Amino acid sequence: MAGTVFFSVSMSLDGFIAPESPQELMGQQWMELQRWVFGQRFFRENLSLGVGGEEGRDNEIVRETFERTGASVMGKRMFDAGEHAWPEAAPFHTPVFVVTHEKRDPWERPGGTTFHFVDDGIGPALARAREAAGDRDVRIAGGGATILQHMNAGLVDEFTIALSPVLFGSGIRLFEGVDAGRVALEQVRSEPSAKVTHLTYAVRER
């Protein structure tokens, strides 16, 4: 009984999910893109940013996304950016499968996150994540290139975008290089909050 394979990201209205270089990650627009999530109680506690925070629908959505996730798949670039940025108790609390060319032993963190390094491609990484997730869902955590690889390979069942009221103008586009002739979408849910709009789509083959 494999669960759903999904991703969940914050996207600017002009389609960007990250600045061009990781060094700009803390720039003004990036902060605006992510502003809605940084104030949420669940997010703050999970990333050890401090206690307290908002507890409305946005907070529930962050919690639901976390709770449905039984395992994650992640690209090496995202792992590299996070390795030194995440708190010691990394915020996943499940197995995480890192797609990489590098061989490396599993890296176990306090709090239940174990990073497994998979060097034979996205298919095997996803298979292992599905097995580890059991009845829960598999999240393609990112970055953009890894998400797109899964989309174009027909491996994503649905996704959620927190559409932020910000324009980047440049950076990494979520759908750059998407196989538009193959991927069809169905609008599943569209839920406005005060700061963003949470959009959920199912992915279909054309």
Next chain:
Amino acid sequence: MAGTVFFSVSMSLDGFIAPESPQELMGQQWMELQRWVFGQRFFRENLSLGVGGEEGRDNEIVRETFERTGASVMGKRMFDAGEHAWPEAAPFHTPVFVVTHEKRDPWERPGGTTFHFVDDGIGPALARAREAAGDRDVRIAGGGATILQHMNAGLVDEFTIALSPVLFGSGIRLFEGVDAGRVALEQVRSEPSAKVTHLTYAVRER
């Protein structure tokens, strides 16, 4: 008492509002982008596509957009594409100011649309449109380049996007070349319908 200057377009989830060439306008993805509007009663009657059609919230939104508009500003490319495609009673029923390098006498159509050709730039075109609109709003009708010129010149007060569940992969991006360092957005309204999400933003200077 000048009204609001706005635009209202259908956009794909990956940020496109039109295919690369006007010849592809009737392609499959383009039709998917516009599918939500083609079934609406008001839209069908206004474009002489036939009577009947849907009468729900989507239809009201199309009607509200029409009724608030006292005058439109349009680029030459959009005019050229529409000149032979619109019905004789062109669907604006107000003055339309076409930004062009060409000198041409006003072109009056049955039903209240008169096209005025303005050869001294977007500033004068918008000023004339404001005056013609009176208390109603001015719509920057399109295309993408004309909308962006107005955005980057700080002339747009707000805009509405009907975000369609379709990926184009290529074409004309609404926000390509936007001056992201200058334009800030505020989410005003986000209204899901069965087929699309209607997103309204106010434009602010950073």
